[in-house]
Amino acid sequence: MEQEQTNNISTVYDPQAVEAKWYKFWEDNRLFHAEVDPQKQAFSIVIPPPNVTGQLHMGHALDNTLQDILIRFKRLQGYNTLWMPGSDHAGIATQIKVEEVLAKEGKTRYDLGRETFINRVWEWKGQYGSRITNQLRRLGASCDWERERFTMDEGCSKAVREVFVSLYEQGLIYQGHRITNWCPRCNTALSDIEVEHEEQPGHLYHVRYLVEGTDGEYVTVATTRPETILGDSGVAVHPDDGRYKHLAGKYLILPLIGRRLPLVADEYVDPSFGTGAVKITPAHDPNDFDMGLRHKLAEIVVINPDGTMAAETGKYAGMDRYECRKVLVNDLKEQGYLVKIDEHSHAVGHCQRCNTVVEPLVSKQWFVKMEQLAKPAIKAVTSGKIQFVPERFTKIYTNWLENIRDWCISRQIWWGHRIPAWYCECGEVTVSREDITVCSKCGGKVEQDPDVLDTWFSSGLWPFSTMGWPDDTAELKQFYPTSVLVTGYDIIFFWVARMIMMGLKFQENIPFKHVFIHGLVRDSQGRKMSKSLGNGIDPLEVIDKYGADTLRFMLITGNTPGNDMRFYWERVESSRNFANKIWNASRFVLMNLEGFEQDVTPDSKAFTLADRWILSRYNATVADVTRNLERFELGEAARMVYEFIWDEFCDWYIELAKSRLYNKEDDESRKVAQYLLHYVLSNIVKLLHPFMPFITEAIWQSLPHQGISIMTAGWPVEDTKLTNHEDEQLMGVIMETIKAVRNMRAEVNVHPGKKSQVILKMASCELKAKMEDNSGYIKTLAAAEPITILAASDVIPENAMTAVVSGVEIYLPLKGLIDVEKETARLNKELSNLDKELSRISGKLGNPGFTAKAPADVIEKEKAKQAEFVEKQVAIKERLEYLAQL
Incomplete structure (x- = not known):
């Protein structure tokens, strides 16, 4: 239908009025919604679901701007576009939020009980859960909000249970006592990629272990965590390390405790680190756990889940792990076991959610066997079926999958998808798609596993669970696999790899064809935005002041795939x-x-x-x-x-x-x-x-x-009939000529309203004819009148400023155009001011007191000013010399 133009847009652009009006218009007219239409080619994106606890930050703003650009582009091209929105239940993060609310009421989740607590979380979700999606609307995100999903809605939950049970039935999910990352604050196990390692200054403690049956012979081991000495069950050396060959088969005596420790040979040991002898604490270090399995060593748990020392540690029992460290080191020193303490910087794992230092602990957890799932996920990328943009992230992805460990998927919290496993006193474990109340083996009462699944388990199914799987839906047929995934490089392992593995396993197809990786938004100094630095920029404040379009365009200009960008x-x-x-x-x-x-x-x-x-x-x-x-x-x-x-x-x-x-x-x-x-x-x-x-x-x-x-x-389409390189070249010459004349007039301070004679000398007769036909442009936009166009052989005029552009010599006669005496006086005054400024800056930069104390960026700015003023000084002197000849 044809619309009447309003023809009366306001004199000043007001983004607040414009944006509120048109977003409502789009939603009211369902312009973001995609119906299944097999006759149209599909283009689909699933949104990286923001945490239900979240609010819009610059990373979200960039990520969703990139997605919206692609969706709007493809929608204009006529594709049947689906941008699937939704949010993640964010198990640990959401539970922490609600527990903080309860703490203000003087309660814990245990005071409420599981069912009442879960109801409180759903209430919290109902109150705050739409905050970030409403903020995405402010950004202009054209998501199909009619299809909005939540990782714990009925459909997604059904998909989660189907995947868990199916993997269990195939032997790919199992329960086992394994070492996991444990957060004493969140009181739950974490997967490897939920742990962020930060380089921190620390100490390396060198401790003597007595060799059994010798007269005072010791083996010195070095450790960064002396409190775990209490859980040692062995000491290892490299099999080729000659320093310890004579001790083969011997036992060492654990300081303070007196436990006998076998000295074992293991190729994992790095002979060049410390003394080449390392303590083995299988219950509190993942590498030690593996060595413990190889050498059948005991797993002695000495640290409790809350970070205090276990009862087995005797006098240290009940102490906080760091308090124990101080006391134990002092005891080692007093009893002559401590050789020395070195300064030592090392990577320390922190919980991604609460930043507490994690504790490796042995516990009974649910795991997914990853090797069988990882192999086809690697092949999908190395074969080119899935392409990373930029391509360099392919290697990062494949390296991680080639060295992947089994995935710990159980979490000791209440908010999330509860593990569908039931236990009976008879020992039977039943994993079921449907809830059960009695044991299928003995008919006795059963209890469901209290743990929930890792949040990333459900989000790994996102590309197909959001489209109705495990049902065979029309949406799956049209929009899966999706066209592109847009995400930051920081969640390639968390999310991208898992979606690829799950998609290939349960859809027998890739989940997306391209993975478009973007970088982080950093502050103007290149630092990561964080609360601790106080350098975060709230995108909503930018939108309130400048509008969403301005924020979006700022985020996209200068942005290159995979690279971080700075906010200015x-x-x-x-x-x-x-x-x-x-x-x-x-x-x-x-x-x-x-x-x-x-x-x-x-x-x-x-x-x-x-x-x-x-x-x-x-x-x-x-x-x-x-x-x-x-x-x-x-x-x-x-x-x-x-x-x-x-x-x-x-x-x-x-x-x-x-x-x-x-x-x-x-x-x-x-x-x-x-x-x-x-x-x-x-x-x-x-x-x-x-x-x-x-x-x-x-x-x-x-x-x-x-x-x-x-x-x-409709998106504009290239029409080759409109292409005319000859006209572009000629217009380019005319535009360069106009700019040159304007610059020359500005140099000699000609009043904009005053016309000036311009003489153009052409390199060719052909160009001369074309310029004569189109000289009106120069006359209009360069205040050039009259214009004289000369051939290449014509005489060059005297006493004129000159400039050269492609194929044209430009002359601006100065006689009668300027007052030479007045212009000379103006330039001399400007030169005098420049001399003063240069003298001031030179004095400043020559003062050791200034250069020693001033920040580097301040000094650089002064040097840049100095260079700029010198350049101006040279130009003015040249202009004065020229005027002196007139």
């Missing part, structure tokens, strides 16, 4: 200026469309050089932007749109068209200019729409148009 307020201002630029240009076009007939296409023979040039440049921009979006070079695509709109359409074509728009006597030329302004503007806002959806919708709706929204207006 100057770039926000620049993006805001760009929004204002296109708004004002659109307002100018709308004000000059009086009498415009959208359905009347002028004869191309009436097109001027400028008309043909802008069409050719527009066409090249369409091709370049489309190609870069298809290659996921979104930042480069944004740059091309920006440069065309600002540099070519606004700064040149609109200026070139003004005289035709204002000329009421030449109606045909005026209508051609109107047609091209409307044609190019209505299409370039489509090119810009994926990046800046709000302002482009507002402009498009104000222009004469057909259809309900820019979102459905």
